[in-house]
Amino acid sequence: MPKKTHSPIRDAVGSVLSARRITLLAREVGVVKRQRKVRVVAFVAAVVLGFSTGAERTLAGMRRAYERATGQVLAPSGFYARFSRELVQLLKLLVEDAMVQLQQRSPRLKQTLARFEQLLVADGSLVKLHRSLARYYPSVFPNQVGAAAKLHVVLNVTGRSARSVQIVSGSRHDSTILKVGPWVTGKLLLLDLAYRKGLLYKRIADNGGYFLIRKKDNDDPLIADGPWSGQRLSTMAKHFAGWAIDVPALVPWSFDRGPDKRRHLLQVRLVGQWHPVEARHHFYLTNAPPEMIATAHVGPIYAGRWEVELFFRELKLTHRLEQLPTRKRFVAEALIYAALLSLLLSRRLSQRLLPQTQLSAPERWARLFATFALDILLLFVARSPSPHFERRLARVLRREAPDPNARRPNLLRRVQLGRFRVATN
Numbered sequence: 001m002p003k004k005t006h007s008p009i010r011d012a013v014g015s016v017l018s019a020r021r022i023t024l025l026a027r028e029v030g031v032v033k034r035q036r037k038v039r040v041v042a043f044v045a046a047v048v049l050g051f052s053t054g055a056e057r058t059l060a061g062m063r064r065a066y067e068r069a070t071g072q073v074l075a076p077s078g079f080y081a082r083f084s085r086e087l088v089q090l091l092k093l094l095v096e097d098a099m100v101q102l103q104q105r106s107p108r109l110k111q112t113l114a115r116f117e118q119l120l121v122a123d124g125s126l127v128k129l130h131r132s133l134a135r136y137y138p139s140v141f142p143n144q145v146g147a148a149a150k151l152h153v154v155l156n157v158t159g160r161s162a163r164s165v166q167i168v169s170g171s172r173h174d175s176t177i178l179k180v181g182p183w184v185t186g187k188l189l190l191l192d193l194a195y196r197k198g199l200l201y202k203r204i205a206d207n208g209g210y211f212l213i214r215k216k217d218n219d220d221p222l223i224a225d226g227p228w229s230g231q232r233l234s235t236m237a238k239h240f241a242g243w244a245i246d247v248p249a250l251v252p253w254s255f256d257r258g259p260d261k262r263r264h265l266l267q268v269r270l271v272g273q274w275h276p277v278e279a280r281h282h283f284y285l286t287n288a289p290p291e292m293i294a295t296a297h298v299g300p301i302y303a304g305r306w307e308v309e310l311f312f313r314e315l316k317l318t319h320r321l322e323q324l325p326t327r328k329r330f331v332a333e334a335l336i337y338a339a340l341l342s343l344l345l346s347r348r349l350s351q352r353l354l355p356q357t358q359l360s361a362p363e364r365w366a367r368l369f370a371t372f373a374l375d376i377l378l379l380f381v382a383r384s385p386s387p388h389f390e391r392r393l394a395r396v397l398r399r400e401a402p403d404p405n406a407r408r409p410n411l412l413r414r415v416q417l418g419r420f421r422v423a424t425n
Contacts, residue, residue: 009390009397012352013380016098016345017045025093030086042070042381043082044090047338048345049377052370057320057335059083065374069381083331091337098344099162105351106159112301113415115292116210117186119301120163121308122195124152124174125316127336130327139170151321151336152177155308157190157415160362161347162311167336175200184209188288190305198253202266205287212293212302215270215283224248224267237272237281245272245281246295271298304415310362311343318366319343342373349376353394354401361403368400 019041026032026040043066050065051057063079066072106118113119129137131146139148148170154163168177174194185208193216204211215221220232225248228236237245249270254263269288272281273295284298293301315321321339324332346369354365369376375393379385 007385007387007390008352009349009376009394010380010385012349013045013345013376015101015352016341016348017041017048017094017380021097022090022094025090029089029093031082031084031090037072038074038078038082039070039072039381042066044094045069045377045380047091047334048341049373049380051320051339051342052373056325057323058325059331065377068374069378080331083328083334085330088330088333088337091334091341095165095337095340095344098341098348099164102159102161102344102347102351103156103163106156106161109158112294112297113188116188118163119157119188119190119304119415120184121155121157121190121305122153122174122178123155123192123305123308123312124150124177124194125312126170127151127322127324129324129332132327133329133332136329137169145170149332149336150174150177151312151315151340153308153311154178155311157304157307159347160307160311161344162340165340167333180204180207180209182207188212188301190302192305198251198264198266199256201251201268201285201287202253205266210286210288210292212284212286212288212298214302215285219251221249221251221270222265223270224250233270233283240272240274240281241279242274242276244274244295245270245283246290249285251285271295273299301415314363314366315339315343318363318370319346349397350401353397361401364403365401368397372397 022041022044023032032040046062046066046069050062053061053065059080060076063074063076066079067074109116109119126140126145126148127150128145129147129149134142134147137147137149139145141148150168150170150172152166152168152174155161156163166177175197178195178200180200180203184204188210189204189212191211191213193214195213196216201211220234223229223231223233223236228247233249236247247270248267250265251268252263253266254261268285269290270283270285272283274281282299284302286293286298319339319342321336324335326332326335346366349369350365372393379390379393
């Protein structure tokens with residue numbers, strides 16, 4: 001029996017784009033109805049990894065990537081016809097599988113965050129579509145952007161990967177997209193002002209989760225306890241210029257539906273941190289008690305919300321999420337899921353090739369992955385891959401990936417140490 005060779009790149013890609021899993025799902029959802037010339041595993045891999053074949057992401061570039069990897073020449077119409085409702089469903093299932101894999105390998109939180117199971121960030125980002133898709137994806141700005149999809153993500157900060165994703169119309173508000181359930185138990189959610197809703201806070205707390213959100217400037221909650229009980233925050237804050245504030249406060253909430261339309265009050269923790277440069281407090285609302293988040297750590301922990309902005313930036317700039325050259329709904333949806341799958345595959349490959357100490361330069365790794373995406377595709381699809389080619393590719397990736405500023409702590413490290421304060425909305 002021939003000796004099995006060590007293949008870290010093929011193993012990592014195969015864990016996300018499993019040939020057996022793709023073949024099974026393709027038959028279940030109807031991507032493959034009968035044996036044809038197109039190799040479905042290679043086709044999916046070309047759609048996911050063919051984004052960097054030219055200056056822009058195009059279907060023609062993906063078709064050429066497929067032809068180069070397989071040696072098969074396809075008519076453009078035969079390749080484009082594969083972008084169907086069934087392919088969208090297949091890619092969505094693969095994205096869900098990849099997210100589960102990455103969550104299982106996420107490192108545990110430490111230091112200031114050690115009491116939480118995970119640090120999560122929820123946010124949405126608009127993806128501009130062709131105006132003809134407005135009937136499916138109406139935009140929140142119909143006069144400026146004819147059609148837009150909103151990609152809503154719940155991001156696990158420790159793994160720098162999505163925990164869940166949804167593609168909805170651009171007119172949907174973020175607070176209506178986030179559905180709270182038992183999955184928030186023991187986790188801390190960092191939210192921006194789009195999620196400013198008392199009922200959402202209550203549902204997170206009722207499910208055993210924790211939230212941290214900036215207070216809107218014009219909100220003036222009631223102080224719930226202490227010498228300032230019954231007073232508005234604005235009355236109290238002016239007496240504590242230059243000092244931190246940490247008091248219980250009341251925020252209103254009410255049910256969206258049902259006969260109970262009464263206005264209820266939820267007690268939360270109101271933390272204000274003084275920023276001398278701006279000569280004012282930055283206020284935050286949370287239900288996490290002081291023994292879980294110290295007063296001085298609230299601002300630094302909230303700075304971890306910046307990870308979701310880096311996530312969207314990588315999707316759009318490196319994986320070319322916004323390059324959707326199509327008027328067809330299912331082509332656009334397939335390309336959005338392909339960009340997500342490409343990013344998740346990039347995360348999985350970095351886990352496989354690099355030690356934990358080198359996972360501190362995500363943007364550098366993203367550019368490196370995009371540069372060699374076609375080589376990774378060729379290696380994965382090849383029926384008889386060259387061990388020498390893989391060793392050389394792995395050597396280049398490992399050599400170029402480490403952050404040249406390795407002594408500077410990354411964002412998550414600084415958040416866990418509570419070393420800095422960043423004002424983010």
